[in-house]
Amino acid sequence: MGKSAIEGSSNSYTDQTAAFDLPKGLGLAITANKSLLSQGDNVTYTVKASCDCQALTSISVVDTLSGNLAYVSSTGGSGSTYTAPAVHWDNNNFSAGETKTFTVTANVTGQYRALIP
Known part of the structure; x- marks a missing residue:
């Protein structure tokens, strides 16, 4: 979700408003x-966030899992939390x-x- 995304209710993941904008100078891959x-495979997604500008503070990175994926673990940044999905x-x-x-x-x-090669 982008900088201007709206999370919606904590009781539902279908009422979010997605946005794909990023703070100026922040790139994601x-x-x-x-x-x-x-079925039964584990898949690991790697997200790299690069700051190609002046310093940025309090940045959130969010990765939403598909309905047919079950969370196993996550690492990186200042620590992660998982709230389905x-x-x-x-x-x-x-x-x-x-x-x-x-x-x-x-x-x-x-x-x-x-969908990611």
Whole structure:
């Protein structure tokens, strides 16, 4: 979710308003360790956030899991929290030129094809 996204009710993940804007100078890249998945597989997504501007403070990175993925673990940033269906890495500070890496591992609970190569 982008900078201007609206989380919605904590009781529902369907009332969110997604946005794909980022703070000026912050870039995101996401990769997956697998592209074709079968039920029972684990897949790890890696999100790299790069600050190509002046320092940024209190940045949140959020990765929302598909309905056929079950959260296993996450690492990176200033620590993560999982509130279904999203992993949150909140309150991250970036120095100018800094890149941070965030990962989330999930288990495939149904047929699924990763959209990330």
